[in-house]
Amino acid sequence: MPGHGGGKGLGDMALQQMAQLDVTEVPGLGDLHVLEGIMEEARMLLADAYGAKQSLFMVNGASSGIHTMFMSLRPGSRVLVPRNAHRSFYAGTVLSGVEPVYIPGQISSEYGLCMSVNSHDIMDLLKTHPDIETLFLTSPNYLGVSCDLKEICSQVRKINRKIAVFVDEAHGGHFPFHPDYPITALEAGADAVVNGLHKTLPVLNQGACLHGQDEEYFHRQMVPAWSMLTTSSPSYPILASMDLARSFMMLEGEYQLEKALELSRLYKGKINTIKGLLVLTEEDLINWPGATELDPLKLWIDLSGVSLNGMQMASILREEHAVQVEMFGANHILAMMSMFHQLEDWELFYRALGEIARQYPGGRAQQQPILPAPEPQVVLIPRKAYFSKSIEVKLADCLGKVAAEMVAPYPPGIPCLLPGELISHDIYEYLLYLIKQPISLHGPGDNSLSKIRIIEP
Numbered sequence: 346m347p348g349h350g351g352g353k354g355l356g357d358m359a360l361q362q363m364a365q366l367d368v369t370e371v372p373g374l375g376d377l378h379v380l381e382g383i384m385e386e387a388r389m390l391l392a393d394a395y396g397a398k399q400s401l402f403m404v405n406g407a408s409s410g411i412h413t414m415f416m417s418l419r420p421g422s423r424v425l426v427p428r429n430a431h432r433s434f435y436a437g438t439v440l441s442g443v444e445p446v447y448i449p450g451q452i453s454s455e456y457g458l459c460m461s462v463n464s465h466d467i468m469d470l471l472k473t474h475p476d477i478e479t480l481f482l483t484s485p486n487y488l489g490v491s492c493d494l495k496e497i498c499s500q501v502r503k504i505n506r507k508i509a510v511f512v513d514e515a516h517g518g519h520f521p522f523h524p525d526y527p528i529t530a531l532e533a534g535a536d537a538v539v540n541g542l543h544k545t546l547p548v549l550n551q552g553a554c555l556h557g558q559d560e561e562y563f564h565r566q567m568v569p570a571w572s573m574l575t576t577s578s579p580s581y582p583i584l585a586s587m588d589l590a591r592s593f594m595m596l597e598g599e600y601q602l603e604k605a606l607e608l609s610r611l612y613k614g615k616i617n618t619i620k621g622l623l624v625l626t627e628e629d630l631i632n633w634p635g636a637t638e639l640d641p642l643k644l645w646i647d648l649s650g651v652s653l654n655g656m657q658m659a660s661i662l663r664e665e666h667a668v669q670v671e672m673f674g675a676n677h678i679l680a681m682m683s684m685f686h687q688l689e690d691w692e693l694f695y696r697a698l699g700e701i702a703r704q705y706p707g708g709r710a711q712q713q714p715i716l717p718a719p720e721p722q723v724v725l726i727p728r729k730a731y732f733s734k735s736i737e738v739k740l741a742d743c744l745g746k747v748a749a750e751m752v753a754p755y756p757p758g759i760p761c762l763l764p765g766e767l768i769s770h771d772i773y774e775y776l777l778y779l780i781k782q783p784i785s786l787h788g789p790g791d792n793s794l795s796k797i798r799i800i801e802p
């Protein structure tokens with residue numbers, strides 16, 4: 346194995362070349378599941394680079410690190426989770442059988458997006474639910490906004506019981522390598538952290554890692570969960586790319602990140618001089634309690650002074666300027682730069698924005714962001730809901746029933762319903778409101794929402 350015979354069986358030259366590296370556990374190459382030899386050495390070097398006591402390589406993205414975190418928890422235990430967490434948390438709750446308690450997000454009425462969570466809400470919830478054993482947070486979020494992890498960790502440590510702080514830092518794998526980038530979750534005091542290394546470092550897709558600070562817990566609870574969830578045929582190219590990236594970042598990371606930081610400062614300033622456009626800067630975070638720092642490589646650009654919505658701007662950038670943005674919102678686009686974007690790449694993006702802004706000057710009414718959803722009410726824990734029988738009913742008949750599918754308006758993609766949650770009067774009214782909005786819905790089998798799947802009463 347693999348059956349491509351060192352690439353010979355692959356019809357395409359490029360694939361054949363890639364396949365040269367696609368080897369498996371032959372002598373000298375170690376075994377990812379056996380913590381010894383070269384794999385162990387690479388693992389310890391990774392931990393060192395991130396300032397972690399222990400680390401594990403993931404070959405199925407940050408998602409699998411989040412699944413591992415959840416699978417290390419006690420079934421039935423309660424976990425505090427931000428409602429806007431990446432959907433992998435939900436799979437984690439189904440796999441492990443934990444009960445989520447949701448932290449309200451600081452939703453910006455201007456952007457319709459959840460910018461952060463704040464420490465007061467977290468402390469209040471930890472006090473009202475004295476049985477919560479774990480706090481799961483996302484920082485930075487997709488937009489590059491970090492929450493005040495240092496404050497949150499310090500407040501949590503003052504509570505008179507053990508609460509583990511787990512952080513999805515999928516978008517912050519580059520933070521440890523330059524002092525002027527946001528503080529890392531481990532520095533802030535988190536117990537376990539996931540980095541989606543492929544997102545911000547020179548790493549092949551799916552490369553990610555999980556760090557743990559409590560060695561006993563890590564070996565007893567996390568390693569078995571990780572091994573159970575990880576393929577027995579891990580991709581060596583992905584593993585090698587993570588090891589090389591770790592070495593590259595140790596040697597050159599600070600220099601490369603400094604260059605990127607300077608380009609970011611220069612071009613954020615330049616983009617802000619384009620009439621009709623506004624880039625989110627760290628100074629703007631003052632408007633969101635709990636939001637503290639901003640990744641300089643994420644550019645969240647407000648389009649309210651041009652007559653285009655986010656989707657239109659993203660499509661013109663792609664079709665006419667060969668620029669692919671990461672994401673768009675109602676009146677925004679999110680551009681994501683890397684350490685490897687050079688001056689000419691930033692310049693191209695800036696010029697494209699300027700040209701489009703001149704072609705589409707402001708004046709048209711902007712698209713209203715989606716209103717935040719009412720508070721969710723968990724009736725069945727996600728695992729129970731997942732394994733329950735369900736039926737499809739007309740939307741008009743779902744009031745007071747328990748949802749069996751997710752409904753998440755996109756953008757911003759924050760679910761208003763998850764399986765196991767009550768379709769209360771407020772939620773029902775919200776679903777009726779969503780149907781009338783010019784957005785797509787993620788989750789429901791029937792996208793028009795004329796029918797919805799509920800747990801069989």
Ligand SMILES: Cc1ncc(COP(=O)(O)O)c(C=O)c1O
Nearest residue numbers: 405406407408431487513515541
């Ligand atoms: C905040 C966050 N966490 C986790 C993930 C999952 O990452 P991956 O695609 O590496 O599984 C994503 C993916 O976009 C994400 O945005």
